[in-house]
Amino acid sequence: MTAVPMIELWRGGIRESVHTGHAVVFGPGGIELAWGDPEAVIFPRSSVKMIQALPLLESGAADAAGLSESHLAFACASHSGAALHRDSAAQWLAHLGLHEQDLRCGAHMPQDPDEKKRLTCSDEAPCQLHNNCSGKHVGFLTLNQHIGGGSEYVEVSHPIQQSIKTTFEEVTDVTSPGFGIDGCSAPNFATTVTGLARAMQLFAAANPEGSTRERAAARLTRAMASFPELVAGEGRACTELMRAMGGRVAVKTGAEAVYVAILPEQKRGIALKIVDGGTRGAEAAITALLIRLGVLDRNHPVVEKRLSGAQKNWRGLITGEMRLAPGFG
Amino acid sequence: MTAVPMIELWRGGIRESVHTGHAVVFGPGGIELAWGDPEAVIFPRSSVKMIQALPLLESGAADAAGLSESHLAFACASHSGAALHRDSAAQWLAHLGLHEQDLRCGAHMPQDPDEKKRLTCSDEAPCQLHNNCSGKHVGFLTLNQHIGGGSEYVEVSHPIQQSIKTTFEEVTDVTSPGFGIDGCSAPNFATTVTGLARAMQLFAAANPEGSTRERAAARLTRAMASFPELVAGEGRACTELMRAMGGRVAVKTGAEAVYVAILPEQKRGIALKIVDGGTRGAEAAITALLIRLGVLDRNHPVVEKRLSGAQKNWRGLITGEMRLAPGFG
Numbered sequence: 085m086t087a088v089p090m091i092e093l094w095r096g097g098i099r100e101s102v103h104t105g106h107a108v109v110f111g112p113g114g115i116e117l118a119w120g121d122p123e124a125v126i127f128p129r130s131s132v133k134m135i136q137a138l139p140l141l142e143s144g145a146a147d148a149a150g151l152s153e154s155h156l157a158f159a160c161a162s163h164s165g166a167a168l169h170r171d172s173a174a175q176w177l178a179h180l181g182l183h184e185q186d187l188r189c190g191a192h193m194p195q196d197p198d199e200k201k202r203l204t205c206s207d208e209a210p211c212q213l214h215n216n217c218s219g220k221h222v223g224f225l226t227l228n229q230h231i232g233g234g235s236e237y238v239e240v241s242h243p244i245q246q247s248i249k250t251t252f253e254e255v256t257d258v259t260s261p262g263f264g265i266d267g268c269s270a271p272n273f274a275t276t277v278t279g280l281a282r283a284m285q286l287f288a289a290a291n292p293e294g295s296t297r298e299r300a301a302a303r304l305t306r307a308m309a310s311f312p313e314l315v316a317g318e319g320r321a322c323t324e325l326m327r328a329m330g331g332r333v334a335v336k337t338g339a340e341a342v343y344v345a346i347l348p349e350q351k352r353g354i355a356l357k358i359v360d361g362g363t364r365g366a367e368a369a370i371t372a373l374l375i376r377l378g379v380l381d382r383n384h385p386v387v388e389k390r391l392s393g394a395q396k397n398w399r400g401l402i403t404g405e406m407r408l409a410p411g412f413g
Numbered sequence: 414m415t416a417v418p419m420i421e422l423w424r425g426g427i428r429e430s431v432h433t434g435h436a437v438v439f440g441p442g443g444i445e446l447a448w449g450d451p452e453a454v455i456f457p458r459s460s461v462k463m464i465q466a467l468p469l470l471e472s473g474a475a476d477a478a479g480l481s482e483s484h485l486a487f488a489c490a491s492h493s494g495a496a497l498h499r500d501s502a503a504q505w506l507a508h509l510g511l512h513e514q515d516l517r518c519g520a521h522m523p524q525d526p527d528e529k530k531r532l533t534c535s536d537e538a539p540c541q542l543h544n545n546c547s548g549k550h551v552g553f554l555t556l557n558q559h560i561g562g563g564s565e566y567v568e569v570s571h572p573i574q575q576s577i578k579t580t581f582e583e584v585t586d587v588t589s590p591g592f593g594i595d596g597c598s599a600p601n602f603a604t605t606v607t608g609l610a611r612a613m614q615l616f617a618a619a620n621p622e623g624s625t626r627e628r629a630a631a632r633l634t635r636a637m638a639s640f641p642e643l644v645a646g647e648g649r650a651c652t653e654l655m656r657a658m659g660g661r662v663a664v665k666t667g668a669e670a671v672y673v674a675i676l677p678e679q680k681r682g683i684a685l686k687i688v689d690g691g692t693r694g695a696e697a698a699i700t701a702l703l704i705r706l707g708v709l710d711r712n713h714p715v716v717e718k719r720l721s722g723a724q725k726n727w728r729g730l731i732t733g734e735m736r737l738a739p740g741f742g
């Protein structure tokens with residue numbers, strides 16, 4: 085099966101652009117809804133940071149290091165590199181007795197407008213603390229300290245990445261067909277859309293007082309939903325969507341237009357991929373599915389911003405609109 | 414017919430994302446090559462600025478105002494808002510005895526890093542001179558002064574836009590199925606991919622000493638190819654591609670992933686649209702077609718930058734590559 089149209093952009097009554105994709109809603113009994121090819125192989129990219137954080141909790145490293153719920157949320161973040169995020173990474177590193185140089189994520193200019201302006205106007209270079217994945221990497225370092233691993237923790241043969249691979253294949257119930265190197269230099273294991281949705285369902289159904297894995301999964305879901313500003317940042321879709329749902333749902337984006345959602349009350353997980361990698365399409369598509377499942381109010385302002393609002397130009401004139409493709413959402 | 418895969422992004426030996434589209438190469442005898450649906454209706458967006466500039470020349474307004482070849486190139490620009498572009502717009506307006514407030518394109522932060530930094534760090538707001546379409550709009554104002562039209566020159570009923578509509582339908586040989594409002598507030602008339610490619614072929618085949626239309630078209634093509642830094646800006650695909658082809662070919666992008674090319678030596682025109690609106694896909698696809706038609710050296714650095722180079726992450730590690738989809742290019 086091929087990808088299906090999900091999100092359309094209209095201008096002057098004519099369809100101008102279309103995003104096609106694959107999506108799966110996975111419930112306690114298996115696949116409940118699907119569009120496109122549920123078995124399409126994708127790189128989940130940063131949408132799986134909560135899976136990559138499972139070994140941190142399951143190993144006992146998180147509790148041994150005295151991590152708080154906000155640390156756990158930050159470990160699952162693709163953040164904006166705002167002062168809040170930069171300082172969170174710095175303080176956590178200091179708590180471990182480690183330094184910015186111990187990170188292996190690389191540096192890039194942050195997305196946060198204020199911090200970006202501060203760096204630009206002072207000619208200060210961004211550092212690895214600003215990297216949108218710095219929280220995940222400090223999480224890796226916390227686990228690495230616990231197990232006494234070597235410094236090159238992003239190598240695929242490193243025990244950290246091998247434990248993530250094992251965990252990832254268990255929660256997706258799919259043998260990963262391969263891995264790629266992510267923007268932050270960590271391995272990213274491929275899976276199917278169904279595998280990713282199944283993993284999100286496992287998080288959604290996890291009993292906070294259940295097995296080691298269930299407790300870890302439930303804690304991570306609650307942490308993400310409780311600290312939406314740490315998981316992304318002001319003005320970002322993940323933060324705004326989680327706020328709009330009042331802590332009831334955790335959502336996470338990944339590069340190249342992946343989106344996942346964890347719905348504990350319904351014990352359902354969602355995974356979707358827009359095949360062209362266009363973020364606006366993924367944000368609109370997850371918004372539509374959250375409305376469909378009844379966890380996001382269609383009248384909330386975030387829906388207008390990400391999905392149903394008029395497209396405007398530099399003079400504020402309405403130029404067009406986004407629409408759900410027939411048959412989707 | 415549906416859009417076909419054109420550009421793929423690979424990571425770790427697995428195809429991660431795909432851009433699909435439509436493309437037509439139009440020669441003296443008609444369609445020579447086509448992918449996807451040649452009759453797909455698209456908004457050409459800024460790819461048709463050279464068509465929108467035809468009435469400026471054909472009316473005699475350009476010569477009456479003493480416009481140089483660089484003015485003509487700038488009228489066809491989607492520029493970066495660098496100091497060069499800002500000043501070009503300001504000087505042309507002053508030459509007409511007009512002011513920034515006479516523009517109707519709206520203001521936005523320029524793409525040029527230096528000018529963006531200057532504005533950001535001085536808390537100076539961008540003005541309409543920075544709008545990537547300001548050259549086109551000063552062109553509109555030049556024609557408007559010549560014909561004594563009203564101030565609201567972007568309204569679709571204004572004589573300027575009506576003359577553009579007539580011209581557009583003539584050179585595309587397609588009755589436009591409708592129009593949308595562009596980012597710069599001007600009407601943008603829809604056409605087919607074939608219609609757009611046919612218009613580019615008309616530009617390519619125009620005799621510099623032929624009819625009024627042919628002379629205008631040939632002058633605009635030569636102007637664009639001669640001043641690539643005015644048409645886009647440093648680091649931008651249009652500028653780099655035109656430089657790489659040494660003035661032999663004019664190319665122009667449009668928002669939502671449209672690209673056109675005018676090849677005078679071959680009397681051929683190209684038009685393409687990536688259906689998801691992803692710019693990286695359009696840039697890669699036009700690069701591939703320019704190589705295929707023998708006007709762009711496949712070993713030129715711009716090819717590595719836009720099409721064939723390795724994708725690298727923040728630490729410089731190779732994470733993947735772009736590839737032509739089977740059957741394209």
